[in-house]
Amino acid sequence: xxxxxxxxxxxxxxxxxxxxxxxxxxxxxxxxxxxxxxxxxxxxxxxxxxxxxxxxxxxxxxxxxxxxxxxxxxxxxxxxxxxxxxxxxxxxxxxxxxxxxxxxxxxxxxxxxxxxxxxxxxxxxxxxxxxxxxxxxxxxxxxxxxxxxxxxxxxxxxxxxxxxxxxxxxxxxxxxxxxxxxxxxxxxxxxxxxxxxxxxxxxxxxxxxxxxxxxxxxxxxxxxxxxxxxxxxxxxxxxxxxxxxxxxxxxxxxxxxxxxxxxxxxxxxxxxxxxxxxxxxxxxxxxxxxxxxxxxxxxxxxxxxxxxxxxxxxxxxxxxxxxxxxxxxxxxxxxxxxxxxxxxxxxxxxxxxxxxxxxxxxxxxxxxxxxxxxxxxxxxxx
Amino acid sequence: xxxxxxxxxxxxxxxxxxxxxxxxxxxxxxxxxxxxxxxxxxxxxxxxxxxxxxxxxxxxxxxxxxxxxxxxxxxxxxxxxxxxxxxxxxxxxxxxxxxxxxxxxxxxxxxxxxxxxxxxxxxxxxxxxxxxxxxxxxxxxxxxxxxxxxxxxxxxxxxxxxxxxxxxxxxxxxxxxxxxxxxxxxxxxxxxxxxxxxxxxxxxxxxxxxxxxxxxxxxxxxxxxxxxxxxxxxxxxxxxxxxxxxxxxxxxxxxxxxxxxxxxxxxxxxxxxxxxxxxxxxxx
Numbered sequence: 001x002x003x004x005x006x007x008x009x010x011x012x013x014x015x016x017x018x019x020x021x022x023x024x025x026x027x028x029x030x031x032x033x034x035x036x037x038x039x040x041x042x043x044x045x046x047x048x049x050x051x052x053x054x055x056x057x058x059x060x061x062x063x064x065x066x067x068x069x070x071x072x073x074x075x076x077x078x079x080x081x082x083x084x085x086x087x088x089x090x091x092x093x094x095x096x097x098x099x100x101x102x103x104x105x106x107x108x109x110x111x112x113x114x115x116x117x118x119x120x121x122x123x124x125x126x127x128x129x130x131x132x133x134x135x136x137x138x139x140x141x142x143x144x145x146x147x148x149x150x151x152x153x154x155x156x157x158x159x160x161x162x163x164x165x166x167x168x169x170x171x172x173x174x175x176x177x178x179x180x181x182x183x184x185x186x187x188x189x190x191x192x193x194x195x196x197x198x199x200x201x202x203x204x205x206x207x208x209x210x211x212x213x214x215x216x217x218x219x220x221x222x223x224x225x226x227x228x229x230x231x232x233x234x235x236x237x238x239x240x241x242x243x244x245x246x247x248x249x250x251x252x253x254x255x256x257x258x259x260x261x262x263x264x265x266x267x268x269x270x271x272x273x274x275x276x277x278x279x280x281x282x283x284x285x286x287x288x289x290x291x292x293x294x295x296x297x298x299x300x301x302x303x304x305x306x307x308x309x310x311x312x313x314x315x316x317x318x319x320x321x322x323x324x325x326x327x328x329x330x331x332x333x334x335x336x337x338x339x340x341x342x343x344x345x346x347x348x349x350x351x352x353x354x355x356x357x358x359x360x361x362x363x364x365x366x367x368x369x370x371x372x373x374x375x376x377x378x379x380x381x382x
Numbered sequence: 383x384x385x386x387x388x389x390x391x392x393x394x395x396x397x398x399x400x401x402x403x404x405x406x407x408x409x410x411x412x413x414x415x416x417x418x419x420x421x422x423x424x425x426x427x428x429x430x431x432x433x434x435x436x437x438x439x440x441x442x443x444x445x446x447x448x449x450x451x452x453x454x455x456x457x458x459x460x461x462x463x464x465x466x467x468x469x470x471x472x473x474x475x476x477x478x479x480x481x482x483x484x485x486x487x488x489x490x491x492x493x494x495x496x497x498x499x500x501x502x503x504x505x506x507x508x509x510x511x512x513x514x515x516x517x518x519x520x521x522x523x524x525x526x527x528x529x530x531x532x533x534x535x536x537x538x539x540x541x542x543x544x545x546x547x548x549x550x551x552x553x554x555x556x557x558x559x560x561x562x563x564x565x566x567x568x569x570x571x572x573x574x575x576x577x578x579x580x581x582x583x584x585x586x587x588x589x590x591x592x593x594x595x596x597x598x599x600x601x602x603x604x605x606x607x608x609x610x611x612x613x614x615x616x617x618x619x620x621x622x623x624x625x626x627x628x629x630x631x632x633x634x635x636x637x638x639x640x641x642x643x644x645x646x647x648x649x650x651x652x653x654x655x656x657x658x659x660x661x662x663x664x665x666x
Contacts, residue, residue, distance in 0.1 A: 169551070184545065186559030278621035281560065301624050304545050317551055 012145050012344065014104040015074055015096060016056070016063030019118050022095035029087045030062045040084035045141055047080070049073040052146040054136035056111070058128050060118055065108065065132075067145045074098075101345075105149055106337035112157035114166060115329055120322045121166035126157060145344050152343070156336040164332065165325040169318030173201060173311045174208040176318070177285045180306060181209070181253050184283050192216040194251040195236070196244065196264065198226045201287045202257030206234055209253070218251070220244045222258060248273035248282075255285045256292035263294040270297040278302070285311070388442070389494065391435030392456060396490035398428030402483030410480070410553040421479035422470060428486060429463045436460060446519045451499035454522065454643055459489035461526020462533075469530070469566065477556055481533040489529075517585040521604065524577035525639055528611070531570040532636035535629035538563040542626050564625045567632065571615050578608045603642035610635055 017030055032040060037057055044053055049069035056063040064081065068074050078096070082089045099107050107116070112129045114121040133150045136142045142150070161167050170176045178188075185191050193214050195206050198221045206217060217236035221227035224240055231238040239247060248254070248269055258264055265284065270293075274282055279302075286293040286307040298305040402424040436456060439447040447453040466482040493499055537557060544554040582604065589601070614631045617623035623631065 169555075180545075180550070182559065183541070183550065183557075184560050186562045279564070279618070279625055298546075301626055306548070310548055314548070314550060321551070 011100045012065075012067050012104050012149060013074060013098065013100045014063055014065050014107050015078060015098045016061060017092065017095045017097065018061035018063070018116065020116075021097055026087070026091060026095055027060070027062075029085050030092075031059060032057055032062070032085055036084055040081060041139060041141070043080050043084070044077055045139070047073060047076050050077060052136075052143045053141040054132050054146055054150070056129060056132040058125070061111070061116075063111070065104070065146065065149075067143070102337050102341035105153065105340050106333050108149065108153045109156050109160070109333045109337055109340075110330070112153050113160040113329060113333065114157075115160075115326065115333065119171055120319070120326070121161070121168075121171075123167065126154075126161075129157075130154065148344050149340060152336075152340040156333070156340070159336075160329050160332050164329045166322050166329050168321055168325075169314075171315050171319045171322065172208075173287070173308070173315060174205040176311045176315045177205050177255070177287075177306070178208045178212050180285075180304075180311075180314075181283055182212070184281055184304060185252060187213075189213045189215060191252045192250060193218070193253045193255065194239070194244070194248075195219045195230070195234075196254055196256040196292060197221055197258030197260075197288065198223075198230050199257030199259065199287065202255050203230070205255050205257075205285065205287065206236075209255075210234065222260065245269040245272070249276035251282070252280065253283045253285065254293075255287065257287040258292050260288070260292060261290065263290075263292055265293040265297060267294045267296050267300075270294075270300055270303055274300055274302050287311075388435045388438040389500075391431050391438060392490065392494060395428045395430075395432030395435060396487060396494060398424055398431060399483045399487035399490055402428065402480065403487045406477075406480030406483060410556075418470075418479060421483065422467075425463060425466065425470075425479055425483055425486070428483070429460070429467060432456065432460050432463070432486075432490070446515050448518050448522060451496070451643075452493040453500075455489045455493035455499075457519075457522045458525045458529060458640075458643075459486040461523040462486065462529035463526075464523075465527055465530045465570070469570075477537060477558070478533065481537065482530070485529055485533060511588070513584055514588060517581050517588075520577055520581035520584065524574050524581060525643075527570055527574035527577060528632070528636045528639055531567055531574060531632050534563055534567045534570060535632040538567060538625065538629040539633075542629075560625075567625075567629065568618065571611065571618070571628075571632065575608065575612050575615050578604075578611070582608055607635065607639050607642055610638075 017026065019027065022030065037055060041053065041055060044050060044064075050073050051067040051069065053064070053066040056065070062081075064077060066074075066077070068077070078092060079089060081087075082092050108129070110116050112126055114123065114125055117125050129150075133142070133146075133154075136146065170179045181188060181191065188209065191209075191214055193206070193209050193216065195202055195217060198219070206219075210217065217231075217234050218239050219227045219231040219234065219236050220239040220241050220243075221230065222241045224238065227238040227241070230236070244264070245266075248265070249272070254265065256265065270282065270284075281302045281304060284293045284297065284303065284305040286305060289308060291307055293305055293307070295305075297303050402421055405424070406421060436447055436453075439453065443449055446457070448457060463482060463486050466478060470478055470482070538560065540554070541557040541560045541563060544550055544557065545560065610631075614623060614628060614635070618625075618628050
């Protein structure tokens with residue numbers, strides 16, 4: 001089914017594919033490099049009847065937002081995109097979705113709010129949508145409709161993010177660990193972190209800590225070479241594994257992810273360390289299986305021990321809390337989308353030839369703007 | 383048109399604190415973070431009314447209004463709120479405003495609701511001696527510091543328990559970081575010990591001149607409270623008393639400090655050379 005089947009006049013639209021509709025192999029082809037994206041945009045800007053254009057291109061989605069005078073314009077746009085990414089049109093047709101009018105606005109709002117993200121409520125997408133809009137502004141391919149729709153969508157997404165719980169709590173193990181550290185230490189800039197073991201999940205946690213301001217990172221692994229490699233990668237210090245118990249009191253946070261067959265942080269070592277730092281808490285993040293920290297360490301007054309199950313349960317609780325807010329967020333999206341649509345939908349003017357790039361100073365009334373109800377409501381293909 | 387009485391101002395202050403308490407409780411029950419700015423403004427409004435009420439009464443008694451239980455409780459609540467307004471703005475401690483509103487509302491409502499506490503009040507209790515008045519005001523201000531310390535200690539214990547039991551959602555999500563709470567508590571403890579110590583030093587200068595002027599029970603209770611707080615501070619600084627135990631000690635000590643206000647206040651009645659005189663009836 002082509003866009004022409006939905007279109008009978010000019011409208012704000014979105015056409016694209018994302019992680020829900022397209023498998024990774026297709027998304028790999030759809031994701032354009034910045035050079036190829038720029039080349040596509042140059043071609044697209046020359047399509048007759050395409051009034052405005054913005055392209056959102058992330059690892060999980062490619063979406064083209066625009067204002068077109070007819071469905072045929074969008075068909076042409078899709079054909080050009082397929083050409084740009086060397087994808088047969090029928091493959092795109094199998095995975096793409098399409099929406100127009102208020103439904104397209106609702107989709108943009110949902111995307112910017114994180115409702116359509118693989119990780120519900122994630123923040124990165126908001127910045128990516130902003131970048132897409134900024135790029136379109138720089139290319140002068142946004143006009144009265146896209147300007148208003150995107151700006152209102154940003155306001156709406158912020159409102160939804162702050163007035164629902166879709167962004168509350170972390171949903172990845174590494175970020176949950178960092179959040180826990182924040183509830184203990186408040187400010188992580190001065191926190192000293194020991195990475196015990198060179199496990200993959202430990203590495204991810206170290207990255208998360210560094211992204212939240214941790215400056216002091218030390219790596220200890222049973223293989224010193226591995227520890228040194230990892231330390232070099234993180235700009236950290238390597239510590240011989242056998243010296244760890246003696247230096248344990250120097251750290252605030254210990255991230256354990258060794259493959260050791262038995263616990264490497266014993267009750268005795270933790271007690272000794274805590275005696276040397278009686279007023280300061282010691283936070284153990286035990287990501288190893290079997291566990292690296294002896295269970296009875298958790299009974300020490302100033303020691304906080306969280307293992308993989310604890311972190312996974314918190315992440316799952318947070319995810320469930322976010323999911324529980326989806327319907328509320330969707331209702332807000334629907335209401336806002338209708339309100340925005342009413343603002344951009346004005347009586348139709350006479351069609352013009354390709355007017356890209358749009359003149360942002362041009363009064364709305366002098367442009368041909370889509371009208372509510374002019375087009376069929378949202379249709380989605382998978 | 384006559385101006386509102388001191389009690390009316392104090393009731394207005396209590397109403398503001400109660401409003402903060404209710405709003406905070408609703409937010410906690412709904413697992414939502416209340417607006418820190420709104421809570422701060424509510425406490426500021428309550429504090430303003432309370433200050434006016436205490437000022438009006440102070441003008442009547444021509445001194446710091448510490449002549450009966452109502453005045454002592456109001457002054458203690460006022461001191462705690464003063465510190466919250468300073469600390470709350472600086473450290474932005476989550477839920478501290480809510481807990482301060484809770485404490486101030488409790489102290490204000492209880493003191494205003496018991497008629498006997500304001501049935502009589504003494505005037506001229508300081509005999510026109512500014513140093514004794516300073517000593518008393520400083521002592522009660524330190525009690526305000528200890529009140530806030532008790533609140534931060536309760537927050538610490540809640541946070542500690544939530545971390546140990548791995549219950550981090552709901553209202554627990556709004557609790558401040560445990561290290562921040564420990565640091566604030568330590569500062570408050572140092573401030574409280576210093577203020578009460580200074581108050582006792584000023585008071586002792588007059589007591590040494592005339593040893594019968596102060597009742598023994600008052601000396602024992604106040605020095606006992608100060609010594610225990612000072613001991614707790616020393617042990618904490620030496621790393622013997624761990625933060626969690628210190629928090630329990632601070633909560634228990636504040637309860638003891640409040641209970642000690644009875645003997646301290648009663649001692650004035652039995653002091654042979656007390657310059658104070660009683661007036662009956664609630665404040666006007």
